[in-house]
Amino acid sequence: MPQTNRSLTINGDTYEFSGDPRTSLLDFLRRDCGLTGTKKGCDHGQCGSCTVIVNGQRINSCLSLAVMHDGDAITTIEGLGTPDDLSPLQAAFVKHDAYQCGYCTPGQICSAQAMLEEAKAGWPSFVSDDLDGEVKLTREEISERMSGNICRCAAYSNIVEAILETMEAGE
Amino acid sequence: MKPFDYIRPESLEYAAQQQQRDGGRFIAGGTNLLDLMKLEVETPERLFDLNRMPMAQIEPEGEGLRIGALVSNNACAADPRVRRDYPVLSRAILAGATFQLRNRATTAGNLCQRTRCYYFYNTAMPCNKREPGTGCSALNGINRIHAILGASDQCIATYPGDMAVALYALDATVEILQASGGRRHVPVRDFHRLPGDEPEKDNVLEPGDVITGVVLPPPPQGVQLYRKVRERSSYAFALVSVAAVVRMDGERIAEASLAFGALAHKPWHDPRIETLLAGEVPSDAVFDKAADLLLEGAEDYGHNGYKIPLARRTLKEVLRNATGGGQ
Structure with missing residues (x-):
């Protein structure tokens, strides 16, 4: 099997990848980079717990090969904040008790972070009445836009509150 | 793996x-x-990783629009020109999957996505699409999500996507580069296949064929709608979907282009329905005749019979909304 040397920027640091091309971006982050904040849930793109931000866009890291991300800039939960310096979304999740077990939380926060940017860029969603209108992130909009992140503890209402508060504080 | x-x-x-x-x-x-x-x-x-090939642009083509093969589903749905001139395409894309998946999923990949038949996914079970000649487990198995139109005794799987249903209603064209270096253009309505005796072939691509883009014709006049019926309000495949482009001329329907998802091995397009509707004053009686044509030959395989009345009701609802007539 040919060796494939690739370079990825993760949370601002450079990492080399030269492993088996079967390695998912998720496994590379967790196993090779030691960035275990990103979680493996279903490993099939159904639960969203592996969500990371690649070149500004949220994706499921389980459904992507590390080898395909040569040159990409990746942000994981470790890149958003630290225990001593929480990001606004992280602080809002704590304040609103937006989790129980916490397993889906890194994916929820990475997803919400990118979602706020998508809304600022005017991207419509399935529930948007008007495709051309300015995006107003209502509770219904947030639920639709976060439907790729499942929370089996069902902390959804508090997740929505945390996102709403972060959004309003940022305006 | x-x-x-x-x-x-x-x-x-x-x-x-x-x-x-x-x-x-x-x-x-x-x-x-x-x-x-x-x-x-x-x-x-x-x-073969095609991600660095220069095919991620949306650009004018004549009076229409050319969507590059690598344009992500979200980029396509959010493009101002698509939103303004082809809202049925934006709506169909936004009805599918999640934001995370749509950020990665591409125009060409989405056209080629494979069925969600549970027996196709289960390597312990016979499946003619996965392993030709082994048999179809769905035919006499659980077939709730399966085809009511155009199936064969070899395969009753459905094409699962939303985007392509809108492309069928818009009568788009698939642009293909061949290994010989030549290019061919296939009307999207001819791109996917019915299963027949070769259910392993989802579409007409030959070895060495690469989709380079999808060309949308000049923006159609009239109302564009996409209606998707599913079991959850988000992140679920269609049980029935309808894409409609309808132009009125006073009280009469001037032109109606309709495509249907989740009913067959390909998005379903029946030109007879469009001929029937053209020139008619919209009414439930006319809509029922359209549904009669759509569902002529529809088959219930045991668990999917509900799709027959569901397709009728969904079509009628879409035609009511698009024309302001009926009920």
Whole structure:
């Protein structure tokens, strides 16, 4: 099997990848980079717990090969904040008790972070009445836009509150 | 996952030639292909990564629009020109999957996405699409999500996507680069196949064929709607969907272009319905005649019979909304 040397920027640091091309971006982050904040849930793109931000866009890291991300800039939960310096979304999740077990939380926060940017860029969603209108992130909009992140503890209402508060504080 | 060689080709022409000669799969977003590879439903010996090929642009083509093969589903749905001139396409894309998946999923990949038949996914079960000649487990199995139109005794799987249903209603064209270096243009309505005796073939792509883009015709006049019926309000495949482009002339329907999702092995388009509707004053009686044509020959395989009345009701609802008539 040919060796494939690739370079990825993760949370601002450079990492080399030269492993088996079967390695998912998720496994590379967790196993090779030691960035275990990103979680493996279903490993099939159904639960969203592996969500990371690649070149500004949220994706499921389980459904992507590390080898395909040569040159990409990746942000994981470790890149958003630290225990001593929480990001606004992280602080809002704590304040609103937006989790129980916490397993889906890194994916929820990475997803919400990118979602706020998508809304600022005017991207419509399935529930948007008007495709051309300015995006107003209502509770219904947030639920639709976060439907790729499942929370089996069902902390959804508090997740929505945390996102709403972060959004309003940022305006 | 089975081992494979990962190849990042220098050019599209090289990729097309190598894939024709050696076999293997082209990969773009990978959201469907990698999932199937993990389950070993797909076991390609090599992957040609096309992500760095210059095919991620949306640009005018004549009075229409050309969507590059690598344009992500979200980028397409959010494009101001698509939103303004082809809202049925934006609406259909936004009705599918999640934001994370749509950020990776591409225009060409989405056209080629494979069925969600549970027996196709289950390598312990016979499936003619996965392993030709082994039999169809769905025919006498649980077939709630399966086809009511155009199926064969070899396969009753459905094409699962939303985007393509809108492309059928818009009468788009698929642009293909061949291994020979030539290009061909296939009307999207001829791109997917019915299962017949070769259910392993989802579409008309030959070895070495690479989709380079999808061309939308000049923006149609009138109302554009996409209605998707599913079991959850988000992130679920369609049980029935209808894409409609309808132009009125006073009280009469001037022109109606309709396509249907989740009913068959391909998005369903029946020109007889459009002929029937053209020139009619909209009414429930006319809409019922349209549904009669759509559902002529519809088959209930045991668990999917509900799709027959559901397709009728969904079509009537869409026609009422599009024309202001009926009920």
